[in-house]
Amino acid sequence: MQVTETLNDGLKRGYTITLPAAELDAKVQQKLTEAQPDIEMKGFRKGKVPLSLLKRQFGPRLIGEAMQESIDGALSEHMEETGDRPASQPDVKMTNDDWKEGEDVVVSVSYEKLPDVPELDASSISLERMTVKADEAAVDDALSSLAETATDYEDKDGAAEEGDQVTIDFVGKVDGEAFEGGTAEDYPLVLGSNSFIPGFEDGLKGVKAGEEKAVEVSFPEEYQAAHLAGKAAVFDCTVKAVKKPKPAEIDDELAKRFGAEDLEGLKGQIRERLEAEYAQAARSVTKRTLLDRLDEAVSFELPPSLVDAEANQIAHQLYHEEHPDDHGHDHGEIETTEEHRKLAERRVKLGLLLADIGQKAEIKVTDQEMTQAVMNQARQYPGQERQFFEFVQQNPQMRQQIQAPLFEDKVIDHLFEQTKIEEKEVSKEELEKAVEALDEE
Template sequence: MQVTETLNEGLKRSYTITVSAAELDAKVQEKLVEAQPEIEIKGFRKGKVPLAILRKQFGQRLLGDAMQDAIDGAMREHFEATGHRPAMQPDVKMTNEDWKEGDDVVVAMSYEALPEIPETDLSVVTLERLVVKAEAEAVEDALKNLAETAQSFEDKEGAAAEGDQVVIDFLGKVDGEAFEGGAAEDYPLVLGSNSFIPGFEAQLVGAKAGDEVNVNVTFPQEYGAKHLAGKDAVFECKIKAVKGPKAAEINDDLAKQFGADSLEALKTQIAERLEAEYNGAARAVLKRALLDQLDEMVKFDLPPSLVEAEAKQIAHQLWHDENPEVHDHNHGEIEVKDEHKTLAERRVRLGLLLAEVGRKAEVEVTDAEMTQAVLAQARQYPGQERAFFEFIQKNAAMQQQLRAPIFEDKVVDHIVAGAKVTEKEVSKDDLQKAVEALDQM
């Protein structure tokens, strides 16, 4: 077996791999000897079929396997000897297309090698972690919001306003005929909740108890019941009561509704939850600052194929962000612009750097962490969790998509742990401004 370098330019590499006919023949013979003990042919006992007969019967079939094994082995030995790691799957093809049994096999292999990542002293990284305490005012605001969600309704005099609850009997008709599911009695409807067909609730604003109101609406074209989609309808409504909202009192009883033993315990829980949210936002700011520093500190050649693929992905994603009405990929080719390439270079550089830091630090994503990630994704498909789990188990690409961000965050934590980090206490508004600034970069 012979490997000859034909291109060495930057990160681009090309080689010619020659597997001699004798080596192929030896591989076929090896496979025949390996299979002989299990083969039984009429006239011969199991395991006693002569190799010459096996070669005649199975030789052609094994030749293709032997050829693939020889090429795979040559590539494996090449990467072990050179230490190269291809950026993407190598391009491999036979050059002697008129090959016939007895000829040498000549294969051309080309790829882009991942670059050598320069040693970097990450201990010189300096970062500032923003710290926000849960202020009493924020806790009180959160308590008021909880009280509103636990609100009740009390009878009120006068006309119904948005936010009020009306208790109604209604009967819906299309073309003068009542339809199934279009009637109810004593139905409590909160005006402004948008729980009914668009336009329905607005026509009840101003109604009083005892009023009878005909509500005219048009079912949406995408309405679930196909026989009603796009149809005009009239709902005959009788207003039986108008009720105004009353927020729950902020006391121990409210706390118990939300699983706390007392109001003070609920306040503590709210403060902890708020600070957890603040910490999450502050970590995003810290991570961006770290990545910005790393991007400036470390420079190396990038595989053009990775940058090109990433730039296309960025352009594609941004196009869909700007055209949210398009849910498929039936659109023309999307132009890759300079700003896409610049962002792609940053992402590829940082991705390779973090991967190398993680490799040297032996950072790993545990099975438990992967299980948690799959569970979090599965919750987006209620009732189909088992099918989602099975899909992930069979899809290596999806597993990598889930593993990659976990790995990146663990590497970031590893770098931050060895960096010089100072804390700065700021207000909630200052933190919010810092988070908003991330989207403007």
């Protein structure tokens, strides 16, 4: 087999691979010989079918297999010899479309190779990491919010108001007929919770215990149950109780409801949670600074195909953010701007750099880390966790989407260990401003 270079321009490479007819025929003969002992055919004993007959029957398929194996082998050998790593799947085409058996096979191969990434001395990079202590005011605010979730309700005299809880029996009807799922008994509903369709909770404001009221509403046009969407409905309600909220006391009893021994223990848990949240936010700020430093520190040629693909993806994403009502993909071609390309170049460069650093440091995502990440995402689909697991297992692209950020975070942590990081204590407000600045960039 002969490999001839036809293009060497930057990262672009092109080759012609010639597979001699004799070599192809020998490979086919080898396949036939290997298969012959197991083949039975009418008129012949098992393993005694002549090779000429086998070639006549199975030859065309085996020629195709032999071609593919030979070309794949030549490409693999070429990549190993040159050290090239294609940025995407190489483009492989037969140049002699009118090929006939007995002729040489000539194939053109073209691809963009991944660049050689320069070495990076991370120890020369200096970073600043914000630290925030959870003060008493922040702990008290979080404690008050927690207490709100533990609100109880007690009977009240008088009419129901916003925030009150009403206990009701109701029957929903459309065109005078009760519909499935529109009936309940002893249902506790907090007015203002927006847990029912628009208008229902407002219709119960002012009711008293023991009253009956017909609440007239209309289902939204995009209601999930298509047979009810846009329909006018009447809910016949019987009010069994009206209760006002009774805020939970912030004391040891509240702490025990949330698994702490006492109030001080609960405050300690809240403080730890807040400081963990602050640390995660601070890490995001430090990570952005690190990526900025890396972007400035290294420069190398980027594969145009990767930059083009990333720029197109950025433009497409921004289009849909600006046009949230356009859910389809029939919006025509979206032009990329210089801004899109600059951002794409940064992302591609940093992606290749982090991948190279991770590979040289032998950083890997463990099966346990991958399983945990899949479990975390599966929780977003209650009742369908098993189906989500199976989908991920059968979808390599989905696995890559989950694995990529895990790998990146491990590489970032690896770089943090090598850089010079100075801790700087700041206020919660200063950290919030720094995080807001990330979203604006």
